[in-house]
Amino acid sequence: MSSETTHVSYLEYQGRYKGLRGWIFSTDHKRIGIMYLIAATVFFAAGVVFGFLMRLELLYPGKTIVSAQTYNTFFTLHGVIMIFLFVIPGLPAIFGNFFLPILIGAKDVAFPRLNLLSWWLYVIGGALVLLSILLPGGPADTGWTFYIPYSVRTGTNVIFTVFAAFILGFSSILTGINFVTTIHRLRAPGMGWFKMPLFTWSLYATAWIQVLATPIIGITLLLIVVERVFGVGLFDPALGGDPVLFQHLFWIYSHPAVYIMILPAMGVVSEIIPVFAHRTIFGYKFIAFSSLAIAVFGSLVWAHHMFAAGMSDFGQFVFSLLTFLVAIPSAIKVFNWTATLYKGSISLEPPMAFALAFIFLFSIGGLTGVMQGALSVDIHITDTSFIVAHFHYVMFGGTGFGVFAALHYWLPKMFGRMYNKKAAYSAFWFLFIGFNVLYFPMFIMGWLGMPRRYYDYLPEYTIYHQISTVGSWILITGLIIMFTNLYLSLKRGKKVTARNIWGGETLEWQIETPPTYENFEEIPLITEGPYEYKDNDQDILEEKEVV
Amino acid sequence: MESSELIHRPQYGKYILVWIALLMLTVITVTVAGINFGVLTLATALTVASVKSYLVLTVFMHLKTEQTAFRIFVGVALFFIIISFVLLFADYSFM
Amino acid sequence: MSNQEHAMAHRDDVGSRMGMWLFLFTELLLFGGLFFLYSVYRFVNQEEFHIAAKELDTIIGTFNTAILLTSSLTMAMSISAIQKNNKRLSIFFQLITILLGFGFMVNKYFEWTAKINHGIFPGSEELLNRGSGEILFFGLYYVMTGLHGLHVLIGIFIIGTMTWFTSRDIITKESYVKLEAAGLYWHLVDIIWIFLFPLFYLIT
Amino acid sequence: MIAQSVNYAHSVDEAFLFILIVSVFFLVLITGLIITFIIKYNRKKNPKPTNIHGNLPLEILWTIIPTVLVLIMFWYGWTGYKEITSPPDDSMEIDVTAQMWVWKFTYKNGITSDSLYIPVNRPVKAHLTSLDVNHSFYIPEFRIKKDVIPGRKNFTWFIADKVGKYQILCAEYCGLNHSYMLNKVIVLTADEFSIWMQEKLNEKNNQDTVSADNINNQSVAK
């Protein structure tokens, strides 16, 4: 390869195909990352629209804009799209694909063609979900949990949606396989496990969950299809089946899945905080291992979603206890991030603002999660809007803000253009305030007894619903500002050619902006940890000083 | 690849021995199932199946000669299945 | 594709096998979900599972077990053969493996049709008149052996492709990791059968 | 806080309150520290950062403290839950039947009713049956919720300690009219309850005789 091609950015690089085909058939991890970004944004926009419409419907009791059936399909589509098409693939597939190989000093992932296949599966799965809306029968109206027996009885296109989720599962598995192998096999010389950036650690833990847990939901969803098409009684109570067993199988995957969502976001935050505090991360090993601990413990707590379903007392006891233990590694992370700010030199650039908001919102989400882990309390609040608030705080306040942080942190690197920082800040405040106005009232409502998945509600909850709906408008304003700002920056933002925009010490800041096709001219030799900040005057080593 | 050369020495003889062992185990498990052992029937059947899988895993699938990481991987996967199983029965066996 | 250049620049057989093993885990857990179902339902309906299992033909089951075990042997030997640079022998063993796979499926076919002719299939009147434990048993029987059969077919297809690769010298003494991966897949299918067999045929 | 109208509501609320206080404490602590650090170690004020790689005693400390707290929370939740699931033997037993999208309550003497009438201060054990899909029997003021699942024998129990009307909701998604699957619990004094029951019984007897009459008339007409 001539030295000329090595200096061409991956955006301009010409492979065998040109134009659009040069993208959709490209096996370059960076292009695949961008394609994921585009596809995910499209699906995400669909999900947001459903969320927005739901809030409109709930503005007044009774019918406001749509019928009950339509509302039921709204929250199902909203849930399915957000979970399977946005938060699960979001960070690993977009930023993981783009930056994982760079962060460990590799030229690509271990199986580039598998990577492309995984993108195609993702798009096909997403298209199936959207297709189910148009086909006769209408989109599924089961909720994203597809609980049997309702999912077998309803006349809507459940098969489509379920099959789409099955395909999306395989897309996710392929990403997982790719990442585990990449991290094991392709680290640059000298990059020991404890010299890896923390984002890599979190992707590694995530990848294992993807590989091990996803097949279980694959088969479970397939059984819904089998049950509907062939009438095989596996869960149908009329034929001796046990609907609660379905719930077990569903959550064996879907609980670990929530850690697929949050771990990469935690990784992003662990990258951003030391960079903008301009100092080394506090407790590297604790953060790294807590990712693994979350992955392990996270696989053991699934039945906390079923505390009201009638499990045996012993089951309740065990799952509640384990649920509390899974909170500990998250707590460790939060404390270490906070400690990283201590004696730093903090510049509050937009990515940092989002990362700090992440800590705050995720803490609220996590702490309310802990409340739900307490048996007697959960009996009261399960299946109420308290839960809805909890998971929006963790998924959207957590992962969503993690994605925002990542966008503001890495987009200039990916495209060589800088966004308008003022606009970024104003988007941030709209998002942050709107978010809390939208979801906080749901905690109160939920505690007062407002069940979830309710098309209509009793008049005493009206005020909370209305505050919440107003919140959604503020939030969406912020969203529009943010995406417009980022989009415009790609068109006519200030050009960035400096390698290291933020003063980071990980490898992506040592290569060209935007990265060249091959990432590295020469595979680097790694000699020190990822967050050394050698330039700082005093270098206090481990265990010397108590904070 | 150097290591993989070393790992995969052709070994027809060993394979055939394993194959014979597998067939014998099959015969054993079928015969034992004929005799009624009560609760033990299931236990023996599963033990024999595990031994058979162990042979296939280590010899046919070369797990014995692969890098340590592979064995850890298998351990992780098995751990996940077993712990899920145990927790599932934490509910069902106390109904 | 020039994209491949940087992937193919260095070949990593260990990495390829690692990827394959990870994929095998997902297959294992796919069946794992079904084994969970099986064990819970069996735990709840012990008696009826026993009665239902009596109706399965242990002889066919045993025979099929022997077939699959043998095919695993020939699969392993085909890799040894290619390592010894004996292309002919390797292809021979692969073909035998495929043949045994088909033998397995033929047996399965007769087994299933016999059951269906007796009116035992999901949703059949005969079955619906029985206890729920038996309905579950046969439901699981069809789903699990069916999914396994599907895997055998996929395996046959993959090995067939490998045979073609071997004959075209894409798989050679120097580069046979594809064949190894196919072998791993085939052995996993075998292992799953090793568990299906006692759980369905031997618990009478 | 929402009205407590049942014997064990206070223990549920206590558990909630305890966790809430701990949570608020940590949230304020963390947010406070973050804001303080942002101000104090701002780029302008503190241009020279200090590298601190970690601190083992501190890590151990902030692992152990949350663990202990969390175990206490667990215990609160568990003991409260035991209360919720241990009905006394002398409970009044009522069958609750859920069906898309109505509740039906059947008393031991065969009387049925659309709303749940119960006497105050008397343990009531509700056996939950579903005729179609999953539902969930939820009374917020009583802090109880239990899924009603076809093929499962779930139950719940409570002692209502205040006379009044309370909301029953369906809390497990069950299709089109899930949000309209509502009804009331009507808690009566013991006297009122027996009067109500007596009326119901009379009504039922009348109906029986009326329908018996109808049949007689029809056969006569023939």
Ligand code: HEA
């Ligand atoms: C990103 C996704 C995500 C994450 C990270 C979490 C994290 C957690 N979740 Fe959540 N959860 C969901 C997504 C998520 N959840 C979803 C989608 C649902 C609903 C699904 C549905 O039904 O549709 C749900 C539902 C759900 C339930 C079931 C509720 C019900 O339906 O009845 C429970 C119950 O235990 C629970 C618990 C927890 C706990 C204990 C954590 C913990 O991991 C949280 C740990 C974090 C912290 C604790 C905060 C940080 C720590 C500190 C600030 C230090 C101090 C802390 C202590 C002293 C404890 N969650």
Ligand code: HEA
């Ligand atoms: C990540 C997941 C996610 C996200 C972001 C959202 C976003 C929103 N959600 Fe939620 N929601 C779910 C996941 C999510 N939701 C799930 C799983 C359910 C349960 C479904 C079920 O019951 O089955 C649910 C249910 C649910 C309900 C309850 C329905 C009911 O029970 O009756 C409501 C009600 O108001 C609601 C509202 C909203 C609103 C107004 C938005 C938004 O429209 C707000 C606007 C969004 C934004 C301002 C931007 C967020 C941006 C990002 C996260 C990153 C973008 C980055 C890139 C594309 C790169 N959602």
Ligand code: CUA
């Ligand atoms: Cu019944 Cu919801």
Ligand SMILES: [Cu+2]
């Ligand atoms: Cu969970």
